[in-house]
Amino acid sequence: xxxxxxxxxxxxxxxxxxxxxxxxxxxxxxxxxxxxxxxxxxxxxxxxxxxxxxxxxxxxxxxxxxxxxxxxxxxxxxxxxxxxxxxxxxxxxxxxxxxxxxxxxxxxxxxxxxxxxxxxxxxxxxxxxxxxxxxxxxxxxxxxxxxxxxxxxxxxxxxxxxxxxxxxxxxxxxxxxxxxxxxxxxxxxxxxxxxxxxxxxxxxxxxxxxxxxxxxxxxxxxxxxxxxxxxxxxxxxxxxxxxxxxxxxxxxxxxxxxxxxxxxxxxxxxxxxxxxxxxxxxxxxxxxxxxxxxxxxxxxxxxxxxxxxxxxxxxxxxxxxxxxxxxxxxxxxxxxxxxxxxxxxxxxxxxxxxxxxxxxxxxxxxxxxxxxxxxxxxxxxxxxxxxxxxxxxxxxxxxxxxxxxxxxxxxxxxxxxxxxxxxxxxxxxxxxxxxxxxxxxxxxxxxxxxxxxxxxxxxxxxxxxxxxxxxxxxxxxxxxxxxx
Amino acid sequence: xxxxxxxxxxxxxxxxxxxxxxxxxxxxxxxxxxxxxxxxxxxxxxxxxxxxxxxxxxxxxxxxxxxxxxxxxxxxxxxxxxxxxxxxxxxxxxxxxxxxxxxxxxxxxxxxxxxxxxxxxxxxxxxxxxxxxxxxxxxxxxxxxxxxxxxxxxxxxxxxxxxxxxxxxxxxxxxxxxxxxxxxxxxxxxxxxxxxxxxxxxxxxxxxxxxxxxxxxxxxxxxxxxxxxxxxxxxxxxxxxxxxxxxxxxxxxxxxxxxxxxxxxxxxxxxxxxxxxxxxxxxxxxxxxxxxxxxxxxxxxxxxxxxxxxxxxxxxxxxxxxxxxxxxxxxxxxxxxxxxxxxxxxxxxxxxxxxxxxxxxxxxxxxxxxxxxxxxxxxxxxxxxxxxxxxxxxxxxxxxxxxxxxxxxxxxxxxxxxxxxxxxxxxxxxxxxxxxxxxxxxxxxxxxxxxxxxxxxxxxxxxxxxxxxxxxxxxxxxxxxxxxxxxxxxxxxxxxxxxx
Numbered sequence: 001x002x003x004x005x006x007x008x009x010x011x012x013x014x015x016x017x018x019x020x021x022x023x024x025x026x027x028x029x030x031x032x033x034x035x036x037x038x039x040x041x042x043x044x045x046x047x048x049x050x051x052x053x054x055x056x057x058x059x060x061x062x063x064x065x066x067x068x069x070x071x072x073x074x075x076x077x078x079x080x081x082x083x084x085x086x087x088x089x090x091x092x093x094x095x096x097x098x099x100x101x102x103x104x105x106x107x108x109x110x111x112x113x114x115x116x117x118x119x120x121x122x123x124x125x126x127x128x129x130x131x132x133x134x135x136x137x138x139x140x141x142x143x144x145x146x147x148x149x150x151x152x153x154x155x156x157x158x159x160x161x162x163x164x165x166x167x168x169x170x171x172x173x174x175x176x177x178x179x180x181x182x183x184x185x186x187x188x189x190x191x192x193x194x195x196x197x198x199x200x201x202x203x204x205x206x207x208x209x210x211x212x213x214x215x216x217x218x219x220x221x222x223x224x225x226x227x228x229x230x231x232x233x234x235x236x237x238x239x240x241x242x243x244x245x246x247x248x249x250x251x252x253x254x255x256x257x258x259x260x261x262x263x264x265x266x267x268x269x270x271x272x273x274x275x276x277x278x279x280x281x282x283x284x285x286x287x288x289x290x291x292x293x294x295x296x297x298x299x300x301x302x303x304x305x306x307x308x309x310x311x312x313x314x315x316x317x318x319x320x321x322x323x324x325x326x327x328x329x330x331x332x333x334x335x336x337x338x339x340x341x342x343x344x345x346x347x348x349x350x351x352x353x354x355x356x357x358x359x360x361x362x363x364x365x366x367x368x369x370x371x372x373x374x375x376x377x378x379x380x381x382x383x384x385x386x387x388x389x390x391x392x393x394x395x396x397x398x399x400x401x402x403x404x405x406x407x408x409x410x411x412x413x414x415x416x417x418x419x420x421x422x423x424x425x426x427x428x429x430x431x432x433x434x435x436x437x438x439x440x441x442x443x444x445x446x447x448x449x450x451x452x453x454x455x456x457x458x459x460x461x462x463x464x465x466x467x468x469x470x471x472x473x474x475x476x477x478x479x480x481x482x483x484x
Numbered sequence: 485x486x487x488x489x490x491x492x493x494x495x496x497x498x499x500x501x502x503x504x505x506x507x508x509x510x511x512x513x514x515x516x517x518x519x520x521x522x523x524x525x526x527x528x529x530x531x532x533x534x535x536x537x538x539x540x541x542x543x544x545x546x547x548x549x550x551x552x553x554x555x556x557x558x559x560x561x562x563x564x565x566x567x568x569x570x571x572x573x574x575x576x577x578x579x580x581x582x583x584x585x586x587x588x589x590x591x592x593x594x595x596x597x598x599x600x601x602x603x604x605x606x607x608x609x610x611x612x613x614x615x616x617x618x619x620x621x622x623x624x625x626x627x628x629x630x631x632x633x634x635x636x637x638x639x640x641x642x643x644x645x646x647x648x649x650x651x652x653x654x655x656x657x658x659x660x661x662x663x664x665x666x667x668x669x670x671x672x673x674x675x676x677x678x679x680x681x682x683x684x685x686x687x688x689x690x691x692x693x694x695x696x697x698x699x700x701x702x703x704x705x706x707x708x709x710x711x712x713x714x715x716x717x718x719x720x721x722x723x724x725x726x727x728x729x730x731x732x733x734x735x736x737x738x739x740x741x742x743x744x745x746x747x748x749x750x751x752x753x754x755x756x757x758x759x760x761x762x763x764x765x766x767x768x769x770x771x772x773x774x775x776x777x778x779x780x781x782x783x784x785x786x787x788x789x790x791x792x793x794x795x796x797x798x799x800x801x802x803x804x805x806x807x808x809x810x811x812x813x814x815x816x817x818x819x820x821x822x823x824x825x826x827x828x829x830x831x832x833x834x835x836x837x838x839x840x841x842x843x844x845x846x847x848x849x850x851x852x853x854x855x856x857x858x859x860x861x862x863x864x865x866x867x868x869x870x871x872x873x874x875x876x877x878x879x880x881x882x883x884x885x886x887x888x889x890x891x892x893x894x895x896x897x898x899x900x901x902x903x904x905x906x907x908x909x910x911x912x913x914x915x916x917x918x919x920x921x922x923x924x925x926x927x928x929x930x931x932x933x934x935x936x937x938x939x940x941x942x943x944x945x946x947x948x949x950x951x952x953x954x955x956x957x958x959x960x961x962x963x964x965x966x967x968x969x970x971x972x973x974x975x976x977x978x979x980x981x982x983x984x
Contacts, residue, residue, distance in 0.1 A: 234949075236951070238908070238951070238954055239907065241951060243941075244940075255951045257951065258949045372868070375869050376868055379867075379875050379880075380876060380880060380884075382875075387872070387873060387949075410737075413735035413738060453883070453884070455729040455755040455883060456754065458735070458738070459738045460737055461740070
């Protein structure tokens with residue numbers, strides 16, 4: 001099996017390779033071996049089986065090895081290897097942001113950096129520019145594969161929701177045994193490859209703009225991230241709607257449909273506003289602005305290309321009047337989501353009391369319904385996921401569910417309870433998993449009364465809980481009954 | 485597919501052999517077998533259903549076969565699903581060369597039963613009306629009569645009563661009633677046929693489990709008897725609803741919390757959603773007995789010599805009758821009568837039959853009420869694949885109290901492209917919120933608001949995060965005829981008159 005793979009790799013190389021070997025300079029690309037093991041979203045006290053990912057890393061100034069964040073998500077162990085020899089060096093994650101898909105690794109051993117020299121960042125790439133994608137083959141040869149920039153646009157992050165500037169390259173990549181190949185323009189780094197469509201020979205690339213933003217962000221030793229516009233919008237293509245909104249003929253802009261509480265746009269925008277300009281730049285009716293380098297880009301880039309804490313001038317039309325305000329940009333972290341999109345590296349928050357497995361609803365949790373989870377999961381949770389993923393419909397911080405009940409004497413009569421939202425405990429509304437913990441730990445009353453959505457409720461006797469919890473932990477081999 | 489089919493036949497043969505060898509005495513019939521078989525008739529029903537996606541048109545015409553049997557009063561009993569949406573029904577008898585047309589006299593979609601009548605009296609000549617008998621016991625031998633898979637001759641299969649159960653009747657999709665599982669081979673076409681024990685009908689064959697072989701269900705006598713009794717006044721009213729939700733009190737802490745002493749048992753009333761029940765019961769009451777049947781902590785009563793859910797006590801009651809309830813409230817026991825009513829939610833939660841879909845087309849935009857039939861236009865797995873906002877509002881309509889604020893809901897289903905609505909390309913499956921600022925939830929109100937509009941623009945806001953639809957009022961006036969011609973629509977609306 002291995003042999004035939006190697007042979008075919010050789011044939012491919014002979015047929016398609018258009019590159020050349022790097023010879024004179026020191027190396028700047030390394031191989032990364034990342035063993036990852038995520039938590040089980042259904043049995044949150046357990047971890048899933050582990051497996052390995054391999055990727056390339058690119059040495060930047062400051063001793064940072066740049067790779068994609070998806071290389072290191074849920075990592076248990078990361079090692080790096082230089083092309084020069086087979087020695088592996090342990091690596092640690094210095095900075096990671098799964099939304100923008102960038103991770104910076106470091107090695108504690110100075111020997112690792114011997115024979116390596118960092119690359120500088122290139123200027124922005126423009127459409128039709130020619131580039132080279134770098135790969136290290138299994139025999140440690142470094143190959144340069146020529147390609148062209150097909151498109152520069154704003155695309156949704158691979159995790160959804162967030163939008164970033166992206167390059168699309170036309171390039172023939174064979175045998176992608178490692179992810180995150182560097183993209184070079186005249187010996188400078190212009191991006192790293194994330195996904196590759198082998199049918200159409202198209203590579204999606206994290207552009208140098210995003211890398212530069214990330215690097216300048218961490219130059220003060222802390223990571224602030226990419227800001228989020230904090231509102232949803234729709235194009236304003238209906239001339240009657242524009243007229244109804246009292247827009248003069250020469251005005252363009254987009255219709256604000258929803259504002260995320262406590263976001264950049266909170267108290268600045270409201271539903272029904274027309275966003276005319278951001279940062280002094282005119283927005284057209286379809287939500288594009290004219291970027292000097294790349295042409296028309298989605299308005300979100302006006303926000304995400306800046307930094308949190310920065311101010312941005314916002315011009316809107318409200319009730320027929322033009323208003324100019326200043327918004328302070330904020331980041332929207334995974335924790336700010338009502339239904340978090342991802343929760344890598346962390347055990348999800350849960351509590352097991354009296355056999356009730358109570359946890360936060362996350363996208364990972366919804367995925368426990370299987371491949372077709374977006375259709376087959378609980379319909380109420382899917383409704384929240386589709387319409388309130390970022391913003392709570394009320395004052396809850398997270399959606400808390402009783403996932404299932406681990407059968408025991410204490411929970412007779414409740415054992416068929418499944419996927420029910422925990423609404424309140426002893427009359428107090430449950431807004432977070434911490435509220436659940438408080439209700440169990442701090443209450444005085446003998447009985448704990450839990451109300452779920454719909455009509456069901458459960459009563460647990462506090463006097464029986466301790467022994468039941470011990471019994472359940474022992475019988476079902478649960479070494480950790482909660483994580484907060 | 486082929487493999488599975490072969491396997492099925494093999495297993496079937498195996499069982500058939502066992503039955504052959506183990507068959508005891510032949511069924512004792514009250515009349516000779518030939519005339520009994522003549523009372524089992526074949527029903528050929530031609531139906532046509534409306535297209536809820538394009539509600540102005542009908543879907544294709546189909547014909548299906550079923551079985552029925554003659555009961556007293558020169559009537560034929562069958563399943564509702566055999567004759568649902570029928571435009572034309574004919575019946576044939578065993579060994580009779582003639583075809584007779586039949587009409588529906590009564591149909592109960594909630595219990596999947598129907599009564600047909602045949603206008604030609606000579607149809608009934610030489611036939612006997614079949615009689616019913618009470619619930620059989622488990623392990624009793626029964627015979628299924630019918631015309632499975634389109635045959636012209638009556639067929640009989642034999643089986644035993646496997647269990648007595650409380651299941652969902654798939655015809656309406658939301659009703660749960662008593663049903664009896666039998667292991668006789670029952671196939672499409674058997675539907676509506678009598679299941680016979682000792683020469684009397686103990687049930688009507690109606691549905692089977694798709695994933696389990698040899699498990700067919702019949703509608704038992706208590707359900708049939710209730711249906712017949714309901715039609716005595718010349719009109720079928722249908723099942724009543726108790727109007728409350730309850731929770732079992734199996735957990736000891738739960739019983740202690742609600743101070744239910746050792747000698748008492750019952751269930752907790754967790755929500756009351758009908759006025760009839762609201763007059764008597766409230767959240768937090770412990771229901772101890774119903775219609776004289778004492779309720780166990782698991783919510784069951786002993787009725788028909790079986791332990792069944794307490795709702796069975798109300799099942800046999802008719803609309804307007806009352807039922808005695810005994811309950812514990814604040815440590816005191818109360819006994820009251822609950823007048824039973826039908827539950828008529830403003831949105832159609834059950835499968836609908838013989839009904840014309842409501843719709844309203846304004847400026848080429850198609851508006852329909854949210855209903856099960858509309859959601860079913862998403863296909864076989866509509867309950868998974870339909871728009872998630874619509875699904876939520878449908879499935880949680882009662883339990884989340886949506887009905888209190890929005891008794892009915894209007895969906896902008898789609899757009900018939902026309903210059904009047906050029907800029908409304910992406911509007912589909914959205915829940916209407918307001919028309920020019922007024923909240924609207926029925927098509928009738930919507931029509932009135934639009935007709936009486938004297939503003940420059942018609943502005944429709946949605947419960948979704950989208951831009952409002954804005955149409956120029958003036959352009960709406962002349963568009964109707966054009967859209968009707970362009971899309972071959974005979975009418976731009978169908979609005980039902982409110983009941984009664």
